[in-house]
Structure formats: C-alpha cells, structure tokens
Amino acid sequence: MIPMADVKITSDKRNELLKRRELSFTLGYTGSTPSRSEVMGKVCAILNLDEKKVVLDSVKTRFGERKMLGIARVYDDEEMMKKTERPYLMERGKPKAKEGSEPEAPREAPKEAAKAAPKEPAKEAPKEVAKPAPKEPAKEAPKEAAKPAPKEPAKEAGA
Numbered sequence: 001m002i003p004m005a006d007v008k009i010t011s012d013k014r015n016e017l018l019k020r021r022e023l024s025f026t027l028g029y030t031g032s033t034p035s036r037s038e039v040m041g042k043v044c045a046i047l048n049l050d051e052k053k054v055v056l057d058s059v060k061t062r063f064g065e066r067k068m069l070g071i072a073r074v075y076d077d078e079e080m081m082k083k084t085e086r087p088y089l090m091e092r093g094k095p096k097a098k099e100g101s102e103p104e105a106p107r108e109a110p111k112e113a114a115k116a117a118p119k120e121p122a123k124e125a126p127k128e129v130a131k132p133a134p135k136e137p138a139k140e141a142p143k144e145a146a147k148p149a150p151k152e153p154a155k156e157a158g159a
Contacts, residue, residue, distance in 0.1 A: 023047075023073070036056055
C-alpha cells in the first residue's frame with residue numbers, strides 16, 4: 001500500500017443524469033510513485049467505496065513533487081458504468097492475467113477449422129524483393145532574395 005498517504009478530496013460533484021459522483025482529489029505520498037491500483041485502493045478505503053463501481057480517470061504527477069492530482073468517477077450501479085465508461089478506462093490499472101492461468105475462452109475452434117479444411121502442400125513464403133531507396137526530391141537552386149530598391153535621397157522641402 002501507499003506509505004504515509006494523505007488523501008484530500010478537492011471536488012465532489014453529483015451527476016444525476018449519469019448516476020455517478022465525480023471526484024477530484026489530491027494524494028500526497030512518500031517513496032516511489034504509487035500505481036493506479038494502489039491509488040484506487042486508497043481512495044476507495046478512505047471514502048468506503050466498492051472498487052467495482054469506481055473508475056480512475058486520470059492521475060497526474062509533477063516532477064519533484066510528492067503529490068498527485070486525480071479524477072475518479074463513482075457509479076451507483078455497475079450496469080450504468082458499463083453503458084457510460086470507455087472500456088479501456090475500466091480495464092486500466094487492473095492486474096493482467098498471467099500466461100500460465102487458464103484462458104477465458106477455449107481455443108478449440110481454430111483447431112476444428114484446420115481439420116475441416118483440406119491440407120495443401122506447404123508453400124514457401126515469397127522472398128522479399130529489395131526495393132530501391134526512395135529518391136529524394138531534386139533540390140532547387142536557391143532563389144535570389146528580392147532585393148529592396150535603392151532609396152532615393154530625401155529632397156529638402158525648402159529648395
């Protein structure tokens with residue numbers, strides 16, 4: 001967890017149309033910069049929220065400062081969250097599945113399709129043909145800069 005974290009809610013607005021709370025917060029920390037999952041855990045613990053209904057939108061730090069500014073959205077229900085939020089934001093910060101773990105969907109379908117298709121002799125991959133280097137556009141001779149016309153000597157008013 002985040003050692004010596006100080007969370008301060010700077011803004012807490014209710015959005016009735018989207019059935020959510022929009023939070024802005026400042027999080028002070030010591031040590032290294034905390035991960036998104038640690039930040040979400042700390043904010044949810046402070047506000048007593050369910051992590052499944054919270055989306056951490058942005059977390060920004062400044063060089064040399066031990067605090068971060070963040071924006072989070074807390075939904076009333078998961079159904080409204082899935083309708084409203086962008087999928088990549090809901091997945092961001094969650095731990096990735098390890099390769100050794102069981103995949104979500106069985107991968108039987110590609111094998112069956114391969115069995116059903118008649119086998120053809122393996123063809124060699126076409127050899128890559130070396131492409132000539134793109135020609136650089138011909139450089140034009142530098143144009144002469146327009147020279148200002150010589151100024152005529154100023155005429156005296158009294159002469």
